[in-house]
Each structure stands twice: as C-alpha cells, then as structure tokens.
Amino acid sequence: MRIVIVGGVAAGASAAVKARRCNEDAEIILLEKSGFVSFANCGLPYYIGNVIQNREDLILVTPELFRERFNIDVRISHEAFDIDTEAKKLRVKSPDGVITEAYDKLILATGGIPIRPEIPGIHLKNVLNVFTIPDVDRVVATISEGKKTAVVAGGGFIGLETAENLTERGVKTILVEKLPQLMSNMDEEFAGVLAEHLNQNGLELHLNAGLKEIKGSDHVESVILENGIEIPCEMAILAMGVRPNTELARKAGLTIGTAGGICVDSSMLTSDPDIYAAGDAVESIHLVSGKNVRIPLAGSANKQGRVAGACAAGSKLSFKGVLGTSIIKAFDLTMARTGLNEREVKFTGLQYKSVYVPGFSNATYYPGAAPMIMKLTIEASSGKLLGAQAIGYKGIDKRIDVIATAIYSGLTVFDLEDLDLAYAPPYSSAKDPVILGGMISSNMLRGDISYVNRSEVQEMLANGNTELLDVRTEEELLEGKIEGAINIPVDELRKRYRELDQKKNYLIYCAVGYRGYNASLFLNSKGYRTLNLSGGYLAYTMNV
C-alpha cells in the first residue's frame, strides 16, 4: 500500500505518523512544497518577539527523524499540482522537474494560503507575511537591518500576535483592520476591551481601515488606508487571513462545501473514495450549529490529520466536529471563546439569552486575584450552552476549556451550577466563575430575575417609563455611573424603597450584578417591577 500525503505541517505530519503507526508495511510519502515540515506555525510571531529565542525550537520534527523513526519518505520542495483520480497519480513539481507519484490512498493537507490582495505596491520589498519560517526569517532580518516602524494589516490572531511581538521587539507598530472591530470571531464588546488594552500598550490602531495601497519606490515607505490616511512605515506585514488552499482538490473535482473548504465525512474521506483531506483546507461540522464551517486552528488540524492517517492506513477513527474554541494573548490580556458567539447565535434563529458574568481568577482575599468578564450565550428554552466568551488577565483558558467540555457534552446552565470544580484560594473561588455563571443563568431561566444586557439599555430607557436605579455606594458612584441613574445603595433599600414609584420599571445595576440581584428580588417582593443589568456596571463599561 502506498500512501501519499500532500502537505507536511500540522495535519499532514500528524497524518503521516499516524498512518505509520497503523500500518508498518505501507509506503508513506510526504510531499511538502516548502523547505520545512512539521514546524511550529503558532510559534512564529513569538520568534519575531524573541520570546522564542532559538530558531530550531520552531522545527518540531525534521525530515531525518521522519525517516529514521517512522520510515516516512519526506520530500521537501515538492509541490503536487495535479491529481489524476482515475489513474491514482499525482503530478509534482520537484527540484528535478515534474515527476509523477502513484498512490493507493492520498491525503490532502494543503492548508491555507495567506491573503495578499492585488493592491498597488503589494510586491514592494518589506511587504511581508508571518506564515512560514522563511517569512519570519525575513521579518527578523528586516528588524536587524534597523527598520523601526511597521504597519500590520489585519486584526486577527496572527496580526495581533505579530503586532504585540513587534512592539516587544522595539518596533513602533500600527495595526490596521478593515472591519469595525479586531478579532472578528468575538462579539464587539470583547474586541473593544482588547483594542483599549493594545492602545495602552503603545499600539496605534486603525479600525474600519482597509489597505488601499502600499507606497514606495523599491521598499515600502508608507501604506494608504481606504479612509485616505497615509501611514509612513519601513515594513508592512500582511495578516489579513488565510484562504483554504483547495486548488488541487478543485482541479481533481472533489466536492467543495458551502464554507469553501474540502468536504469530508467523519473519517476525513473526501468525495473520492481514495482521497482523504485534513487541516485548514477542509470544513467540519460545528457541534453547536450543526452547520459546516471552516475554522482553521491547529488543534483541529492535528486531530483531523490523525484521523485521516489512520483511516487511509486501514484503521478506523473518526472526527466529530469543532467548537471553534480559541484563545489569544495580547500583552497582559487573554481573550478566548468557544461555541458560538452572540452574533453567530443570532444567525441560527434560535431563541437565546446572553448573560454577563464578572468574576475573578481566584479568591479575592488571596493575592493576585485578577478580574475577568465572561459572557454565556444559552438557548432560552432549555438552558443549553451555545457559547462562551471571556476576557481577563488570569484563568481565562481554564474557564473556556471547562465550558468547551460542557458544550461538547451538551450540558445546560443548570448543570454548570452543579459542577464540582477544584477550589483552593490560589486557584479559584468557592463559587468558580463558571459555577457562578450557571447560577446566574439558572436564576434567570427559573424566572427569579429578568436581565437586560448592556446593548439593550439605551433603547429601553428611550421607550420611557423605565428608570435606572444604581444600588452601589456613594463612593462607587464617584468613579462613574450610567447617565440618568438615581442612587439608593442596596443596604439602604429596605429603609428607603418607598421613595420609588410602583408605576415605573426600574432597571437596576450595581458593580457586577450581585447587589443588583438582591435589590431586584427585594423590590419585586414589594410589588415593584424591576429588571437587572446583566454583569452590572462592569459589563456595561467592559472596564475589566
């Protein structure tokens, strides 16, 4: 049996090794168009920042190791460009010219291609990518030449990580993004917190600012944005996303899905019975929406590669789908998500609720407790978790991973209340933010309290007959309040509640929602109509 794999980074390398483990006798050939296999894609920005100091650390497995340990024939600088699916043959550009490779089973792990729009100046020198080792070699060389200013175009994972690392390396960096927000996979209020944090760390940001032109005679000298602003710079880094590299698959007539990726079944088999595919070029089922999506992430690529390798080699494994769980570090902040964000849930047509959960990384009486804001999006009828987003300084990864596991398992917010999570003061609180989120959401679904979200406040006030009631202390009000709110501190409410008007609706808030909840319940019991601002003033301002 002859297994040929096209593409040797995450999915391809995983596929090759797993195929070998499942089948010692197969001939396994790994074709990689670049000069490197199995490198640490996700580490590239950190090599620019000198956070990863040794270039060798970026190379996870060498061709020699593939050969010696796994008897895998790795051929770098080999680019497959055509598949004859009838004859089961590949045509490949190699250093020795075009060659032909026969296969019994083929695995396409062709990954993605960084988007480089055909704008004027795109081919100037120092217009760079951060996608391969040679790419970052170029960036590092450019910095070493003394270039001190950079424009990074694109506010997604690679753009942000690159901008942070350039800044850490002492390069004055301006980040420009075509969309109105950074990190388009997050809801806008989270992206806003991130933008503010980047600003505070010396990054200049331009949103709603697509790249129109790159100017320079030989090297880049400035970029011109669609809004007309011209930004002088000595290098421009394109991080505008990656499109799936499906060219080979399309030419071979393989089915391409609605999300633009190669269609595969749960064994990673394409529409051709002898061709598997895995990694950033394929689409997968989203475990919440049930829809096909293409979310290029390393974790999925590795798992898919493993499944494709096993199945191509005659074993059985399956890949269930994705939740799009992802995380980004931006200076001191961490932001992460899993499942669907609120914007995505809206598209599903499901009746849903979003709840903000301010919390802390660990017990507040223990040093180092850091604030966080989490947002749970849940199905209104059942309480089933649809997605979560979180931002903060510590412990964000933990909460998102717990919720990712809960969503995978089909848990509801009523289950979150019951989770038995590890508590000691350095690690968590007796009511972990995840459990607290379960309690808050469950209280709402049980009808104990009605929540209004930050985005609904102004509309609600405009409709009239609703008054804002701030139940924080007078000292807290000095730090800011929502325009127009009246104030009765919660601990005076039992004496002073008659000051309120039973004909009005009161939209109550405190700092994080805890005192507001108590105030709501008390006033409700006295015959007042109340609503509560989810997550309180903290979620309203997102001032984490």
Next chain:
Amino acid sequence: MRIVIVGGVAAGASAAVKARRCNEDAEIILLEKSGFVSFANCGLPYYIGNVIQNREDLILVTPELFRERFNIDVRISHEAFDIDTEAKKLRVKSPDGVITEAYDKLILATGGIPIRPEIPGIHLKNVLNVFTIPDVDRVVATISEGKKTAVVAGGGFIGLETAENLTERGVKTILVEKLPQLMSNMDEEFAGVLAEHLNQNGLELHLNAGLKEIKGSDHVESVILENGIEIPCEMAILAMGVRPNTELARKAGLTIGTAGGICVDSSMLTSDPDIYAAGDAVESIHLVSGKNVRIPLAGSANKQGRVAGACAAGSKLSFKGVLGTSIIKAFDLTMARTGLNEREVKFTGLQYKSVYVPGFSNATYYPGAAPMIMKLTIEASSGKLLGAQAIGYKGIDKRIDVIATAIYSGLTVFDLEDLDLAYAPPYSSAKDPVILGGMISSNMLRGDISYVNRSEVQEMLANGNTELLDVRTEEELLEGKIEGAINIPVDELRKRYRELDQKKNYLIYCAVGYRGYNASLFLNSKGYRTLNLSGGYLAYTMNV
C-alpha cells in the same frame, strides 16, 4: 415563616442568603456558636504565612451586612444544643443563658470539629488548631512571641498549607503524619512527589508517625511520635482532620449515614420533614461510585447551603452530588484530583485501567512550559472516566477542572480525544495533556498497545521471560535507567530490531511514553511481543 439556621460559615451563610432571596417575608435567624460568621476558612493558613496580610480580608460578610442587606438576624456566640423536633424548638446557649427558639424550618450547618486526640499533653499551651479566626490569631501571636519551631501533625490540606505558611513565615516546621503517605486522598505515587518537594523546600517530614504524646510543663516543649522519636518544638499544630459535627442531629434522632454524616435527599432535607442540613456535616452521593460519601470541601458546602436555603424557604433546587474535586498548592507544586483515585476504584470492584500521561502546561517551544504528570483511571470495558489525578507546576487546575466536567458529563476517553480546547502557545499545546490522555487511553482500549503501570514492573520482571527495553538515547541513559534494561534507541530500532529475541516479552519504555509507543508498534508488526511502560521513565520515577 420562621427559618432558623444553625452554623454561619460556608453552608450556613449561603443558606441564609438564599433563603432570603427566595422568601422576602420569612423571618431568618442565623445562630453561630463562635464569634464570627461567613469567614474565609480556606484562607486561614495563608493569613499565618502573611500571604493574606489583612485580617479583615478573612471576614467575607459581617453580621451588620447580613442585617442591613438581607434582614437576617445573625446571633453570634449562640450555640444550639438540643432540638425538640415535635415542638419544633431549639434550645440555645447564649450570652444571656439558655434560650429557646421556635422554627418552622431548621437548617443544620454545623460543619465539623477538628480532631484533638486525648493524648497526654494535648491541653498544654501552644497546642493549636487552624480552624477558626481565633485559632489563627493564636498561631500568629505565638509566632510574634518569637517561637521559631513548630510541629504540624497531619498531612492533609490544612496541615500542608499550614506547614508551608509557617515555613514561609520563617518558622522551622516539622510535619508528622500517622499514615504512610501525605494527602490520603491521592494515590501514593503522587503523595511521594509532594513529600519530596516539601523536603526540598526545607520541611522535615515524618511519615508513619502518629502523635503519641506532647511534652512540656506549661507550654509544649516537644512531641513524641508513636515510633518513639521525640521532636523539640515551641508550638504544635493539630491538623489531623475534622469529624462531622453531628451531635445535634444525632440527639434529635435524625438519620446518620454509613459515611458518618447526616443523611439528606437531593433537596438537602434530613429524615425530619422540617429539618434541612448542608455542609461538612452531611454526606452526599459520589457521582462516580454512586455511594454515600462525606468529603468536606468549601465548594460543595456553598452549593448545598444554597439548595437547603432555597428549599427551606419554599423554592425548589437540588444538589446532585460530588466528585471530590480538590486541589492543593505546596510551595511551587500543585496537586489535584477529581472522581475516584485508583485505590478507591479498586474498592468498587470495577474492571479498570490506569494510564499515566506526562505532559506540559503549554507548548514546549514557548517559555515557561512546565512538566506535569496526570493519571487517568478509566473503566476498562467502556472507557468511561472514573477519576484523574495530576501534579505539576502550572495548569494543573485547568486539566483537573476539564476532567471533572467530563466525568460529571459521563464522558469516555474516546470523547477526550475529540474535545475542542483552547490552544495558543502560552496556554496549551495543540494536543493538550487532556486530549493526549484521551488518545493514549483510547489507543490502549482499541488494542493498539498494551500498557504496564509502574507498580507492576518489578512483579512482571520477576515472573521471568520479560526483558526491559529502554529506547531512549545513550545520553538520556546517563541520567538513570531502570535496573536491568537493555538499550536500543528508537531511531536505531528499524536497523537493529533483529538483536531482540522473539521468544521474549519486551517491556518497553522511553522518557514519557511517546517513543516507547512507536517502538512497541514497530516491534509488534515484526512479530515481537511487547508491552509498554505507561508514562515512561518519568512516570516510573515520578520525577516531575
């Protein structure tokens, strides 16, 4: 309606507040025998170490706040000592003498009582506990008097945390434990790692060393262990565990369970239709074993209190059960567990497998990646997760919480393979240790590989016809190997495998199990019989 709550720390305080939230009209009386309610029990050791610097930080909610915000009548220094369940009346020792309190619904949150064995010298001065605020006041005062040596008796949570904090405070501390290991809720190999780490941090340890006598004329001057060793010291801290305070419940004829705690149903109702109970004095269903257990932990106490308060006040909530998820910091190390440990699984009679999973907190090419060892215990037939333990320096809490969520959800190791967890180099690896654990365990259950655990190695070798094969490099062997192992580095195995004897069984190991797995698969394909040491040399030595 008149709700009386006996005990005002975690469960009692939660119950009181939730009862108020569910019922504004109820009269709620909280009786607490000590001088403090709602204090940070779990923070007490850290106040000794000056990690928590302000004593006020230990007090979470004051009696005044209970009154003003919640209209809860908190009475400190009130000890209920008798219940007339017919008349629904409590007798209470108060500063004004014995009083009687009527109740419609009663909630017992009587917690635990620290064990103080009746050995000679137990009543000497400076024989202290770490259970209440006055307790730690005494410890801090004793340190302030210039006492510089302490014996801590008991190697559980409180004993370890106190010993660490005394050490941090500059007190020479000796920890003595009656059992052969520290942290009896962990399997012994994990406890061994912890003991070694404590030693390295200057703590003297005595295991198998129960307290026989405390000597001194007025103040403690030394302790004498059951093994005859005498240890001079200026203070002795008893942290020998806590027994459930069920006296009041027993006197009232409430049903006490097999685990020694008050029996309750899922609404926290005892055998009396008007008496609820919550917290350390009750027993709960273990969600893995289905058995009743008493695992006194703050997280459960808070959740149970909330349920008891709601139900006593006429609302409906339920408490499902516990997983015994817990975590401890010991200097730089973190150790945690969830579900059942291997020793506990043995008692269930289930057919099970344990798998060691060495891993790292995050991508090894990113700075600060710290090693960890995880052990998954799973049902052999189904792959259902029964429990997990982990030890390491970073990210232990995250992995245990993810697995706790998985166990709660009834997931198998095949599900762990598919989890979509958040990956970026600062937080995890493309194959997170949890996912890796799923892959390793699934490979085993699918029959790809046979694992032998560290505890089985010597017996297997003694039975003959099994040879140890170390597939690490020659350089690695210089750092130690298992006695008697022959060596063929994995990358030479394809050339040299004929040196091996097909009539023998080979027990293969490498550093962490990865290369051993590849070696096993290769040799199996060539007709050799192999077994693999789970977790490799790292798990064998537990040298994390």
